[in-house]
Each structure stands twice: as C-alpha cells, then as structure tokens.
Amino acid sequence: MSARKQAVLDAIDAANRQDPNIEDGQPVELIYGQRMSTEMDRLFPDASDMLQIAARGQHVERWKLARSEYPEGRAGYLAWRKAQGVHHAEVVMGLMQQAGYDADDVDATGRMLRKQGIKRDDEVQALEDVICFVFLKWYFAPFAAKHSAEKIQSIVEKTARKMSAEGRARVLQEFDLPENLAAAFQD
Incomplete structure (x- = not known):
C-alpha cells in the first residue's frame, strides 16, 4: 500500500474516531468505514486507490449533519443524503490533496462519494x-x-x-x- 493512500485512510479513521455514537465500544462510523474497506477488498480486490479511499470515506464525519436538521419525509431525507455525499466528498478530497494526490484522482473520488454516474461509471x-x-x-x-x-x-x-x-x-x-x-x- 502506498504511503499516501495509507495517510488518507488513517486520516479518515482519525476523523471517524471522533464519532460520539458508540457501537460495541467503538465509534459507529469508524466501524462502518472498516466494514466498507473489508467488503471492498473482498468484492473488488483490484480496486483503484480512489475506489478504496471512497469506500473508507463513505460516511466520514456523518454525525456532523444531523438528519433532524432536514424536513421530515422523503424529500427531507433525500436532501440530507445529498448533503452528506457532498460533505463526505469535500472531507475526503481535502485529505487526498494533503496527501499529494493529483486533481484528477481527487475529483474522481469526489464523484464516487457524490454518487455521480451511478449505473454509468464502473467505479461509482x-x-x-x-x-x-x-x-x-x-x-x-x-x-x-x-x-x-x-x-x-x-x-x-x-x-x-x-x-x-x-x-x-x-x-x-x-x-x-x-x-x-x-x-x-x-x-
């Protein structure tokens, strides 16, 4: 594993260790990120660095955007989900930039986290x-x-x-x- 990919994964984990929600003695989103990486490795063992990073960062800092801050019902739920995707993308893209990833790789990861191209882009x-x-x-x-x-x-x-x-x-x-x-x- 490259040092820069490890740096990004470690930074995502560090952010998710701040999750105040606990499951089995661990922060909920830390567990989720690790589960995502485990399943990514199992289902797509040849995944690109960008896809592996997107999987780990799928819920980075998810607790920071409370569902209760959005209207009830499906429209509110979808608005919350979209805002979450944008937030996750921004956080992960920033971590990737700090680790030295180029703009194309950073942008590709952001698209994955925002679900842009689902059903059309193989990595999304x-x-x-x-x-x-x-x-x-x-x-x-x-x-x-x-x-x-x-x-x-x-x-x-x-x-x-x-x-x-x-x-x-x-x-x-x-x-x-x-x-x-x-x-x-x-x-």
Missing part, C-alpha cells in the same frame, strides 16, 4: 454495490427487526435497484433470503 457502481453489501451483511437484520414487512420489502427492492446485475447475482449466492426478498435481486 462498484462503490454502490459495496454499500449495499455492507447494509445487507451488517445493518439489514437490525433494520428489519424494527420495521413492517411492507417497509422491509420496499427497502430491499430499492437496494436491489441500486446494484449492478453482477452485484445482485452475488447477493443471491451469498445471502439466504426469503423468497419474496430474493425476488428483488433476480433479473
């Missing part, structure tokens, strides 16, 4: 697939325990729509989903 799509795998592996069961069957079905369908065909096929291979949820991942 790879990041989205990793995000979906992390959700399904680590966060889906706790989410499902708190929501109705209809809400669960809706979230699974939205998750599947975000993924590539390859990602959806891999979900069917790796997860033992009930038939109604598995149907969302079938082409």
Whole structure:
C-alpha cells in the first residue's frame, strides 16, 4: 500500500474516531468505514486507490449533519443524503490533496462519494454495490427487526435497484433470503 493512500485512510479513521455514537465500544462510523474497506477488498480486490479511499470515506464525519436538521419525509431525507455525499466528498478530497494526490484522482473520488454516474461509471457502481453489501451483511437484520414487512420489502427492492446485475447475482449466492426478498435481486 502506498504511503499516501495509507495517510488518507488513517486520516479518515482519525476523523471517524471522533464519532460520539458508540457501537460495541467503538465509534459507529469508524466501524462502518472498516466494514466498507473489508467488503471492498473482498468484492473488488483490484480496486483503484480512489475506489478504496471512497469506500473508507463513505460516511466520514456523518454525525456532523444531523438528519433532524432536514424536513421530515422523503424529500427531507433525500436532501440530507445529498448533503452528506457532498460533505463526505469535500472531507475526503481535502485529505487526498494533503496527501499529494493529483486533481484528477481527487475529483474522481469526489464523484464516487457524490454518487455521480451511478449505473454509468464502473467505479461509482462498484462503490454502490459495496454499500449495499455492507447494509445487507451488517445493518439489514437490525433494520428489519424494527420495521413492517411492507417497509422491509420496499427497502430491499430499492437496494436491489441500486446494484449492478453482477452485484445482485452475488447477493443471491451469498445471502439466504426469503423468497419474496430474493425476488428483488433476480433479473
């Protein structure tokens, strides 16, 4: 691993260690970033530095933009998500500049974190697939325990729509989903 990539990953981790939200004795977003890197390495072992950095920085400083500061409902949620993507991109791009990455690499990483080009850009799509795998592996069961069957079905369908065909096929291979949820991942 290059020294500059390690410097950026370490800086992302240092930022996420400041998360006041704790899970299993660790800051929530530190754990999330590490899970993203683990899944990125597993799903895309030949990922570029930029994609690896984007995965680790996916939720950098997420707690700084409170959902409660945005209106209730879907429009407020989407505005919050967009603002989060912009914030994550700005933080990570700044860390990459400090580590000596060139403008093209910095900009590419920012596009990934803002989800610009999903379904059209292979790296943006790879990041989205990793995000979906992390959700399904680590966060889906706790989410499902708190929501109705209809809400669960809706979230699974939205998750599947975000993924590539390859990602959806891999979900069917790796997860033992009930038939109604598995149907969302079938082409």
